[in-house]
Amino acid sequence: MDKKELILNAMENLLREGKAGTASVSDIAKKAGIAKGGMYYYFHSKEEVLDALVERQYGSIIESCRILIEQSSLDAISKFALLLKSYTASFIDASLDEYLHKQQNAAIHQKSLSKILTALTPVVSGIIEDGIQEGSFTCGYPQEYAEIIMSVFTFLLDPGIFGWQPEQIIRKLQALASLLEKGLSVAEGSFAFLWKVQTD
DSSP states (O other): OHHHHHHHHHHHHHHTOOTTTTTTTHHHHHHTOOOHHHHHHSSSSSHHHHHHHHHHHHHHHHHHHHHHHHOOOOOOOHHHHHHHHHHHHSSOOOOHHHHHGGGGGGGHHHHHHHHHHHHHHHHHHHHHHHHHHSSSOSSSSSHHHHHHHHHHIIIOOOOTOOOOOOHHHHHHHHHHHHHHHTTTTTTTTTTTTHTTTTTO
C-alpha cells in the first residue's frame, strides 16, 4: 500500500475514533506510521487529507453507479430507478458523514456535495438522452434537467442542511416526480418510484 493510501486510512481511523477534530498533521502522520515530512510530500494540511478522503469515498460510489448504468440494457425510466436504488444503498462511512455535517466543516461538506452533483450529472443526463433516443422522453435540456435533479438530491434533501420531516421529503419527491413526468412527457406515475422508496 502506498503512503498516500496509508495517510487516508489513518485519517479515516481518526474519524472513527472521534479524534479528527483535534488531530494535527503530526497526529495523522503518526497514525499512518510515516514521518511528518513524508506526509507533506502528498498533503500540505489536514484539510487536504479530508478533501482526498471525501474524493475517495464518494468517487468509489459514483464510479460504481456509472458502470452499473453504463452496462444496463434497461429502458430509461428503469435506469433512473436503478440509479436511485444503487446510490441510496451505497455505504458512506458514518463517521465521515457526521464530521462533514459539523458547522466548522461546511466548506468541505460543500465540496462533497459539489463532487456528487458534477460527477453524477453526466450519468443522469445520459439516461435522459437514452430516453430521447428511445422515443420515451421529450426534452430539449437533458444537461440542465440532470443538474436540477441532482440539486434536489444533493442539496435540498441533505439532512445536514435542512431538517425536513419524512412527510415533507415525500411531498418534495412527489413534486419532483410530477415535474419530470410533465417535463419529459411521460405518463403520470412513471416517476412514482422517486417518493415510494421513502415509504417502503
